Amino acid sequence: MSSPLAFAPDGRGDPVAALQAGWGLACTACDPVGGGFVHRSFRVETAPGEHLLLQELNRHFFHDLDALAANVALVGGVLRTPARVRPTTTGRRWFADDDGRGWRLMTWIEGTVPASPAGGPAVAARLGTAFARFHRDVSDLDPERLHMTIPAFHDPAGRVATLLDLVRTDPHDRLAGSEEAVDALHRLSDQKRLVEVAGTWREPAVPTRVAHLDATPDNVLVDECTGEVVAVIDLDTAMPSSWLWDVGELLRSACTTPAEVFDPAAADALLDAYRAEIADLLTPAELDALPRTGAVVAYEQAVRFVSDHLDGDRYYAVSRPGENLERARLQLSLLGSMQEYADRKAHP
Numbered sequence: 620m621s622s623p624l625a626f627a628p629d630g631r632g633d634p635v636a637a638l639q640a641g642w643g644l645a646c647t648a649c650d651p652v653g654g655g656f657v658h659r660s661f662r663v664e665t666a667p668g669e670h671l672l673l674q675e676l677n678r679h680f681f682h683d684l685d686a687l688a689a690n691v692a693l694v695g696g697v698l699r700t701p702a703r704v705r706p707t708t709t710g711r712r713w714f715a716d717d718d719g720r721g722w723r724l725m726t727w728i729e730g731t732v733p734a735s736p737a738g739g740p741a742v743a744a745r746l747g748t749a750f751a752r753f754h755r756d757v758s759d760l761d762p763e764r765l766h767m768t769i770p771a772f773h774d775p776a777g778r779v780a781t782l783l784d785l786v787r788t789d790p791h792d793r794l795a796g797s798e799e800a801v802d803a804l805h806r807l808s809d810q811k812r813l814v815e816v817a818g819t820w821r822e823p824a825v826p827t828r829v830a831h832l833d834a835t836p837d838n839v840l841v842d843e844c845t846g847e848v849v850a851v852i853d854l855d856t857a858m859p860s861s862w863l864w865d866v867g868e869l870l871r872s873a874c875t876t877p878a879e880v881f882d883p884a885a886a887d888a889l890l891d892a893y894r895a896e897i898a899d900l901l902t903p904a905e906l907d908a909l910p911r912t913g914a915v916v917a918y919e920q921a922v923r924f925v926s927d928h929l930d931g932d933r934y935y936a937v938s939r940p941g942e943n944l945e946r947a948r949l950q951l952s953l954l955g956s957m958q959e960y961a962d963r964k965a966h967p
Contacts, residue, residue: 632675632720634675634722637716637722638663638724641716641722641724642705642707642708642714644663647664648663648664649661649673658675658676659675670729671705671726673722673724675720676713676722676723677934678720680934683768684713685713687766687768688711688713689766690855690857691704691854691855693760694854694857697756697757698756701728702726702850704723704724728849730843731841731843731850733838733839733840733841734839734840736837737875737877739884743885743886743892744889744891744892747869747892748848749851750834750839750851751892751893751896752897753851754862762827762860765858768858773817773832773864774817775814775817775818781926782925782929785929786801786929791929791930793928793929793931794929797929800947800948807918816915817915820861825861825902828862829858830857830860830861831865832858832864833853833855834866834868834872835868835873836872836873837853838852839851866890866912866913867917870889870957871917871957873889874886874889879952880953880956881953881956881960911964913957914960920946920947921950924944924946925943925947927943928944
């Protein structure tokens with residue numbers, strides 16, 4: 620069954636009203652929590668004093684919330700994680716309010732914080748281990764059982780084609796302030812090579828598996844006292860794909876210094892920890908590709924940020940005009956160092 624109502628385009632539903640209508644719970648406190656680019660999230664406290672995570676789901680790109688909920692339930696069911704979806708009063712995994720907004724209520728995992736995106740080699744190693752264990756946990760799950768909730772989610776060639784179309788049509792009259800980033804993407808000497816590399820991450824050399832596809836430090840909760848990993852969360856993008864995209868996302872998002880410069884020592888630690896945990900499940904092609912995954916993902920992410928800016932910031936939430944362009948410039952600044960790192964690992 621598909622989601623029954625159209626998306627409410629303002630994305631500004633009332634979380635207190637949704638909690639009462641969908642779950643029959645009175646709210647004594649409701650505080651926005653940050654970090655996510657896609658959904659709106661709130662830490663709510665109910666009258667009995669229970670803390671929960673309430674999310675207004677982004678339906679611009681998650682068009683079928685029933686398929687999304689089924690994927691989350693299937694993958695979450697095989698993981699060792701305390702994060703669970705709370706059913707509505709009617710037993711559904713999400714709630715549609717009168718304006719067509721979709722809401723989800725989940726466990727709030729007490730005593731945890733997101734992992735640091737610039738924590739150095741020690742934190743990077745923990746993240747590599749965490750996602751290797753995630754991959755091992757889902758390795759026996761048939762990817763054909765999952766819905767493709769966002770088709771062509773990782774497709775650099777397709778993303779470039781979309782960007783070129785947005786440059787041509789300029790639907791929101793934003794091209795005039797975006798030429799620098801667009802030109803930088805076109806000038807990249809390795810642009811074609813990165814797109815071609817991603818095109819090789821396919822069967823039979825690179826198996827299709829259940830992948831997380833949003834493998835960032837924000838989606839790894841660690842104990843706020845010890846720093847030990849407690850859970851990998853946010854399974855919304857879990858779909859059939861290659862594990863290489865998860866490794867590349869980790870290198871892109873978790874291997875920087877506090878000054879947002881690529882950190883090769885952190886990358887080494889992350890890849891070493893990842894291999895140590897799961898090398899026996901990887902094909903030779905996957906093992907060979909690991910060092911270059913970060914550059915591929917950084918390039919694709921830069922293209923996506925520029926595209927979303929030109930398309931009116933429809934996918935990634937922004938707090939100020941031009942924020943997606945700023946995000947794109949950061950990816951471009953990291954890309955050169957990531958390419959050098961990959962070349963050095965390929966030709967030591």
